[in-house]
Structures are given as C-alpha cells and as structure tokens.
C-alpha cells in the first residue's frame with residue numbers, strides 16, 4: 001500500500017519534482033548510444049533526455065511505478081523497454097550493456113555495494129556508468145542533521161537514506177572515475193547535496 005502511494009505521488013508530481021534537475025539530466029544522458037540500462041527508473045523521469053541512438057532497458061523494483069514508466073516511454077525519442085528488476089539482482093547477462101544509468105536510486109537500494117557490483121557485472125569492459133545521486137554532506141553540521149532526519153525520511157521516502165557516501169562506494173566497487181562533480185538534487189523547492197559521476201567499468 002505504502003509503495004503504491006509512493007509510486008502514485010512520484011508519478012503525478014514527476015515533472016515538478018525534477019524541474020530543477022532537467023539541465024543536469026540532459027547533460028548526463030544526452031550523448032548515450034547503444035544498449036543502455038537504467039535502474040530505478042521510477043515514473044520515467046529520465047526518458048525525455050535519452051537520444052534516439054540509445055536503446056534503453058529501464059527497470060524498477062516497485063511494480064506500481066511500471067505503468068507510469070510505460071506511459072512515459074511512449075512519448076520518448078529513444079526506444080525504451082520497461083521491465084521489473086531489482087538492482088541488487090539484475091536479470092541480465094554479464095557484459096551486455098554499453099552504459100548504465102542511476103539517478104536518485106542508490107540512496108534507496110538496501111545494499112549499495114551489491115547494486116554497484118551488479119552494474120559493473122552487466123556493463124561491457126570500458127562501458128560507461130552515469131550517476132546523479134544525493135549524498136551525505138561534506139559539512140559536518142549538515143551531515144549530522146541528515147543522520148538525525150534519516151529514520152523519518154526513510155519512512156516517507158520509500159527507504160531513501162540521506163547519509164550515503166556514494167562516490168566512495170563507486171570507487172570501492174572498482175569503477176574508474178572520469179569525473180565527480182558536486183551538484184544539488186532539487187526536489188521541488190528544497191535541495192539536497194548531490195554528486196554527478198561519470199565512470200567506466
């Protein structure tokens with residue numbers, strides 16, 4: 001029930017929620033080509049930013065999100081197939097994708113190292129990883145507030161954690177970082193500290 005409500009909220013307000021991140025998403029995804037995997041696609045927040053040269057397999061493990069995503073896929077320039085999949089147990093062959101995308105997802109997966117391990121497994125050698133994720137602040141006071149808010153936030157935001165050091169986890173998973181840029185994850189009217197990462201398997 002809670003997950004259905006979350007999907008319905010995200011589906012209805014997707015456009016407004018991502019308004020402050022449209023340019024960032026366009027920069028991150030606009031040059032992708034070949035077979036692209038997106039995990040935690042939600043209602044299809046990224047679909048309008050993929051170029052026609054990308055063949056996208058978009059996945060989510062909340063079944064209530066999938067109808068929203070399928071609707072968004074019909075309006076996209078790129079061919080997009082929407083499927084159920086848990087990021088920590090991806091049903092795809094080793095080395096089957098040219099690029100993998102996660103935006104505002106790795107905060108929610110229960111096992112971050114497992115999800116990154118799966119992304120690395122399904123990427124071809126040299127394949128591109130593109131991430132936009134909110135993270136723990138580098139400012140100690142804000143990080144402390146994030147830790148305090150975590151339990152209540154997780155309940156209303158479908159298990160999302162405010163205190164992950166996702167950049168360090170990407171390095172620990174064995175990816176070669178090309179760039180890691182600080183950003184803000186605007187959710188309607190408030191922003192969380194975030195990073196944009198481009199890395200290679």
Ligand SMILES: C[S@@+](CC[C@H](N)C(=O)[O-])C[C@H]1O[C@@H](n2cnc3c(N)ncnc32)[C@H](O)[C@@H]1O
Pocket residue numbers: 018039040041042043044045046059060061062065085086087088102103104105108109110
């Ligand atoms: C905050 S939404 C982000 C949606 C979209 N990617 C965006 O950029 O706005 C997080 C999404 O990740 C999905 N998710 C959470 N845990 C997941 C997992 N283990 N595997 C796949 N998707 C997951 C949720 O169902 C939800 O759709």
